Amino acid sequence: MRLLDVAQFATGSLRGSPTRTLLMMLAMSIGVAAVVVLTALGEGARRYVVGQFSSLGTNLVIVLPGRTETAGVGPGIMSGQTPREITLDDAEALLRSPVIKRIAPLTIGSASISRGALNREVVVAGSSADMLGIRHMSMAVGEFLPAGDIHEGASVCVLGNQIARELFGNAAAVGQWVRIGDRRVRVIGILSSQGESMGMRTDELVIVPVATSHQLFNTSGLFRVLIEAKSRDVIEQVVRDAEEIMVARHSGEKDVTVITQDAVLQTFDRILTALTMAVGGIAAISLAVAGVLIMNVMLIAVAQRVKEIGLLKALGAPGKRIRNLFFAEAALLSAIGSVAGLALGYAGSFVIGRIYPMLPVSPPWWAVLAAVATALGAGILFSVWPARRAAKLDPVAALAGR
Amino acid sequence: MIELNQVSRSFTVGDQQVAALRGIDLSIAAGDYVSIMGPSGSGKSTLLNLIGLLDRPSSGTYKLDGGNVTALDDVQQARVRSEKIGFVFQSFHLVPRLTAAMNIELPMILAGVDPAERKERVAKLVENYGLKDRADHRPDQLSGGQRQRVAIARATSMNPAVLLADEPTGNLDQTTGKEVMALLEQLVERKVALVLVTHDPVLGGRAHRQIHMVDGEIVSENKATGVS
Numbered sequence: 287m288r289l290l291d292v293a294q295f296a297t298g299s300l301r302g303s304p305t306r307t308l309l310m311m312l313a314m315s316i317g318v319a320a321v322v323v324l325t326a327l328g329e330g331a332r333r334y335v336v337g338q339f340s341s342l343g344t345n346l347v348i349v350l351p352g353r354t355e356t357a358g359v360g361p362g363i364m365s366g367q368t369p370r371e372i373t374l375d376d377a378e379a380l381l382r383s384p385v386i387k388r389i390a391p392l393t394i395g396s397a398s399i400s401r402g403a404l405n406r407e408v409v410v411a412g413s414s415a416d417m418l419g420i421r422h423m424s425m426a427v428g429e430f431l432p433a434g435d436i437h438e439g440a441s442v443c444v445l446g447n448q449i450a451r452e453l454f455g456n457a458a459a460v461g462q463w464v465r466i467g468d469r470r471v472r473v474i475g476i477l478s479s480q481g482e483s484m485g486m487r488t489d490e491l492v493i494v495p496v497a498t499s500h501q502l503f504n505t506s507g508l509f510r511v512l513i514e515a516k517s518r519d520v521i522e523q524v525v526r527d528a529e530e531i532m533v534a535r536h537s538g539e540k541d542v543t544v545i546t547q548d549a550v551l552q553t554f555d556r557i558l559t560a561l562t563m564a565v566g567g568i569a570a571i572s573l574a575v576a577g578v579l580i581m582n583v584m585l586i587a588v589a590q591r592v593k594e595i596g597l598l599k600a601l602g603a604p605g606k607r608i609r610n611l612f613f614a615e616a617a618l619l620s621a622i623g624s625v626a627g628l629a630l631g632y633a634g635s636f637v638i639g640r641i642y643p644m645l646p647v648s649p650p651w652w653a654v655l656a657a658v659a660t661a662l663g664a665g666i667l668f669s670v671w672p673a674r675r676a677a678k679l680d681p682v683a684a685l686a687g688r
Numbered sequence: 689m690i691e692l693n694q695v696s697r698s699f700t701v702g703d704q705q706v707a708a709l710r711g712i713d714l715s716i717a718a719g720d721y722v723s724i725m726g727p728s729g730s731g732k733s734t735l736l737n738l739i740g741l742l743d744r745p746s747s748g749t750y751k752l753d754g755g756n757v758t759a760l761d762d763v764q765q766a767r768v769r770s771e772k773i774g775f776v777f778q779s780f781h782l783v784p785r786l787t788a789a790m791n792i793e794l795p796m797i798l799a800g801v802d803p804a805e806r807k808e809r810v811a812k813l814v815e816n817y818g819l820k821d822r823a824d825h826r827p828d829q830l831s832g833g834q835r836q837r838v839a840i841a842r843a844t845s846m847n848p849a850v851l852l853a854d855e856p857t858g859n860l861d862q863t864t865g866k867e868v869m870a871l872l873e874q875l876v877e878r879k880v881a882l883v884l885v886t887h888d889p890v891l892g893g894r895a896h897r898q899i900h901m902v903d904g905e906i907v908s909e910n911k912a913t914g915v916s
Contacts, residue, residue, distance in 0.1 A: 602769040
């Protein structure tokens with residue numbers, strides 16, 4: 287029997303009982319759609335988190351004072367009680383490493399900012415010109431901190447978008463003077479609105495040159511040193527170099543912690559991928575249920591079509607061919623059900639993407655493949671028994687309808 | 689062509705062995721017109737099923753065209769059925785979802801005949817059996833006589849050597865029954881061996897060879913000199 291004829295015959299018998307066929311396809315497509323939508327959600331969550339991390343900067347390595355045994359931020363670092371602080375000279379020394387592209391020192395403090403009668407508390411960050419590029423920030427108006435010697439504290443500042451609005455309203459802020467703490471500084475630029483990125487709202491930040499912030503808060507240490515590696519491949523070497531340089535400068539004592547964004551990112555990536563797979567797996571159970579339904583309905587179909595099976599045998603179809611005809615039916619059913627399910631799933635993902643625009647909802651290719659494969663597999667696997675039963679029917683009894 | 693040698697068939701009913709056929713010896717040549725008659729339960733349908741390879745004998749041998757077909761496996765037997773045997777049933781056994789033309793085409797589809805050749809043969813059969821304006825109708829839109837004509841066209845589509853008919857007129861009125869018999873008897877002239885099972889003595893009397901069965905045994909065989 288020709289393959290095309292098998293397909294045609296199977297199509298014909300599926301069309302012969304449209305209600306049954308439609309219901310089975312519905313079950314199949316719901317299963318496939320569930321896998322697609324749920325994995326799309328999981329994948330969306332993963333991409334959202336990864337996106338948040340990369341908005342912090344790419345190829346980022348961070349040096350922080352103090353030593354913790356595990357990666358992450360310990361209580362000692364939060365309170366700033368460290369044996370030795372990282373100085374601006376330490377930060378500059380890092381540039382000796384050939385794999386480090388650029389660095390940006392970072393201090394954090396809190397001070398009041400005022401313009402005339404307007405006054406509020408803000409987080410003041412001290413940094414250098416390279417901060418802009420390393421942290422992937424962009425300017426709305428004016429310029430970022432001037433390049434040059436980072437030991438020089440110019441009386442300038444860059445305002446976060448919201449701070450600028452609150453202090454100046456619609457008036458031009460660049461060129462105006464504001465007071466931070468007890469110091470008058472000139473506004474040279476305003477950051478463009480970026481929203482929140484990993485717990486740091488740049489919209490409510492005021493950035494001044496690092497030396498200025500040292501004078502402002504009467505400190506000399508750094509909160510962090512942000513390092514951008516020359517490429518992703520050299521990140522490990524950057525970590526080694528940074529540690530070596532810091533150890534050499536701190537009289538052989540390893541009192542800094544170097545963390546990479548990659549390590550944190552990979553952990554999140556792994557957790558969320560595992561989560562996506564687990565959710566997809568749960569959805570795949572519905573495919574198995576659909577498979578059982580197909581088996582049930584196929585068994586009924588064999589019982590209903592027992593005379594036809596007898597006839598096919600009398601007309602010269604061996605048991606094997608009858609079994610294949612039933613397989614073809616199951617495969618066709620699963621295939622059409624899968625396609626319908628994919629359409630349904632993609633439509634559902636699209637709708638969810640519209641409802642939660644910040645989630646990049648899109649089903650991962652492996653989940654789509656797995657869903658279709660599971661649907662086809664379940665359909666054919668669960669039709670083995672009914673098909674074998676049909677193949678083994680005694681032709682005489684079958685023709686008599688027994 | 690057909691040679692049955694001491695063929696028996698017994699069924700197990702409950703814990704009892706019931707013999708449906710006992711030691712049948714029968715040979716049928718090409719172009720023979722044989723009717724098998726007898727009361728119900730005499731084993732005539734079982735004999736027909738055995739000849740049609742739908743059933744296997746419990747003992748004895750069955751040779752078709754010189755080859756022992758009792759020893760063949762399922763696939764080989766199916767092939768013999770496809771190539772050499774045609775069936776006509778009392779209840780027509782048409783596939784309800786297929787049109788008349790597609791029902792006629794079915795054995796050729798199963799045998800894997802080339803589609804172009806299939807269409808040609810179907811067209812010819814539809815013409816020969818007067819079904820031209822009914823070819824695209826489904827069985828439930830056909831009369832009993834038309835249905836049986838479709839069934840005969842289907843049975844002859846693979847040009848079988850043997851045609852087995854089990855009460856072919858049982859569900860038809862007398863006039864259409866006669867038409868159907870005439871169509872079957874035409875095949876005998878084309879050297880097809882026709883084996884007809886019936887309990888109607890008038891119908892059975894038309895055959896050249898009339899076999900009477902009682903309790904699974906052939907009790908008598910009459911040879912007529914010609915078709916009445």
